[in-house]
Amino acid sequence: MKKIYFSTNKWTDDEYFTVPDDKYEEMNAKKWYVMTNGRKDSFCAARTATKKERAAGSSTAINAHRQVLGIHLRKPFKNETVDHLDRNRFNNTYENLEIKTTHGNLRNAKSNTNIGVGLWGVSFRVDLRSKPWQAGFT
Numbered sequence: 001m002k003k004i005y006f007s008t009n010k011w012t013d014d015e016y017f018t019v020p021d022d023k024y025e026e027m028n029a030k031k032w033y034v035m036t037n038g039r040k041d042s043f044c045a046a047r048t049a050t051k052k053e054r055a056a057g058s059s060t061a062i063n064a065h066r067q068v069l070g071i072h073l074r075k076p077f078k079n080e081t082v083d084h085l086d087r088n089r090f091n092n093t094y095e096n097l098e099i100k101t102t103h104g105n106l107r108n109a110k111s112n113t114n115i116g117v118g119l120w121g122v123s124f125r126v127d128l129r130s131k132p133w134q135a136g137f138t
Helices: 021-028 051-055 065-069 104-108
Strands: 001-006 016-019 033-036 041-050 061-062 080-084 097-103 122-124 132-137
Touching: 016 021, 016 065, 016 122, 021 065, 041 065, 041 132, 051 122, 065 080, 065 097, 080 104
Parallel strands: none
Antiparallel strands: 001 016, 033 041, 041 061, 080 097, 122 132
């Protein structure tokens, strides 16, 4: 496992992310930054795709975890996501990454403890005054 340092990071205090030894040379040759999807707790290591990579079908940003697994040159299948088993999005080692469905990935997520319940499927809706607590499972 080796460290690759971010060239730009305005979102977190993290300075680097980790990759397997055999991917280090390939990935360290690029400039990496911290990308967010808009949520304050959702980050990953990413870089800008080259014209050749975009022509091959990848998106404009290449996520480090997809490059480690070798699936960065294609668009994700429907409901396909990469799960970081230890929930550390900057640990991109083979042992920590697994391709899952969106539903399978959510099973590894932390439960929402901000509402004081800490139970899956239980949410508080302030817009529903008479019965603000809801439970829903699929």
